Amino acid sequence: MNQKHFEQMKNNDGFIAALDQSGGSTPKALALYGVTEDQYSGEDEMFDLVHKMRSRIITAPAFDNSKIIGAILFEQTMDSEIEGMYTGDYLAEKKGVVPFLKVDKGLADESNGVQKMKPIDDIDDTLNRANERHIFGTKMRSVIKKANPEGIKAVVEQQFELGQKIIDAGLVPIIEPEVDINSPEKEKSEELLKAEIQAHLDQLNKDDHVMLKLTIPTVPNLYKELIEHPNVVRVVALSGGYETEEANEKLKENNDLIASFSRALTQDLNVNQSDEEFNNELEKAVKSIYDASIT
Template identity: 55%
Template sequence: MVNHAQADRMTSGKGFIAALDQSGGSTPKALSLYGIEPSEYSTDAEMFDLMHQMRTRIVMSPAFGGDRVLAAILFEETMNREFGGKPAAHYLWNDKGVVPFLKIDKGLAYAADGVQVMKPIPGLDALLEKAVQHGIFGTKARSVIGEANAAGIAAIVEQQFEIAHQVLSHGLIPILEPEVTITIPDKAAAEDLLLEHLTTHLDAVPEGQHVMVKLSLPTVTNHYRSLTEHPRVMRVVALSGGYTRAEADALLAQDVGEIASFSRALSEGLSVQQSDQEFNATLDEAIQDIYDASVSPE
């Protein structure tokens, strides 16, 4: 059953979603940007330990709290661990007032029809049951659009909603993330197709159920405005998608009704070499910038 306090927070609260869900493929780059090179670890276990230390430092920082951060998306490995001696999701909600989400996809399939759908997710029902037991509020699943290909985009949206309905059946709120690559020449055309297919599927979501949608910052300002007003959409959130934090914030600030869900842009400037004072100050500045961009359009 959906936690109503968390649902109210995600529906109308001011702030943004911290994407702390780097997984196997993206972890080495995230660690490198943080100042930890691959030569400093030799196994996946060591790599994930270092990544958890970074995430713990972020989450337990006095700068990180529910006054500006609405929610955080966790990798499964993180959900199974602790922050401050408490289960990760419980710490986020009970100690920080931050709503916990879980990344559930297992990565991307090879490109076909200009897109990359998600790989199969074996044992998804068991994972969703586990998420409920951990106090997770919702999930996130990512796929990628690489060109304005009608068949490919239709397939991506179809798969996203198939997974979303499975998530909803467990009383969790799904975040659908059909990311449009920001560097493709036909990005605006891809976004037109994506909006069309998303709207068709959203119109078919049963009354009383809600989803969230996480999208690349659009080429045309307020392109997704209709989704922010759709009765089946709890929230529309934006990913930074390769933009710097300054670029992403500037674009987001123009889009009415969208809030941020940034990963790399959130951790930009953080370093393992920083003192706690330097780290917290850098994180505080990043959080304030992203918060301001998320709440500025009225």
């Protein structure tokens, strides 16, 4: 584990930029950016365009460690370069931003009110490559839609089982059991989720560290005990589809919970903006999310 990166993630003010849209969500991210599906043909062109978008974001003046302490990358972004450097190295060396990697392969079909992760057959190879690319940690996402105790237990068990494998590889896992913001049972689901996470955290060895990425809770400061747990490096919040302003307002209600936003960070960026316009919009988004994260 990179100790400098660990201390930054544990102690520094700021938030994590989620730049990890994968094959399924990339067309939506590009469309939001002003690049429609008729402007590219096939996955190679699509990923080339999204890497250009991410490179534009990462190289912008507003994207540095004064407000952004970490960034989550998609696997092909990790293997791509910015200005002749692998993306993770560029983030760490040029921007002072800690690199993370999304390792899940998407969601399985819903069962018991949840969507677990699909099997990750190549996880050992992925973790080896992540270490070669100087990645600090990983992220993997599940989704909870109903307050089903059996389903929520299964999601958390899968997350921590994979998390232990990631810890053993010398990386820090971001455990992400997202609760759907549109769930009619959101508050109850969050209560059940907190109890399951607490139980699994208490079973970790003293030197095992994880991060948590959770939906902003209905009840403010619900996750206070998780934030303070000795095995938890940081608890970060996903925007979950909320617009930037609403996500920020909800985040401000939760002490020591910081953002790890995707759409809320990039929603006002457009491929047709001049560099000045683009940089100004990104700077506004970064500042607003940072302010909400340190409240």
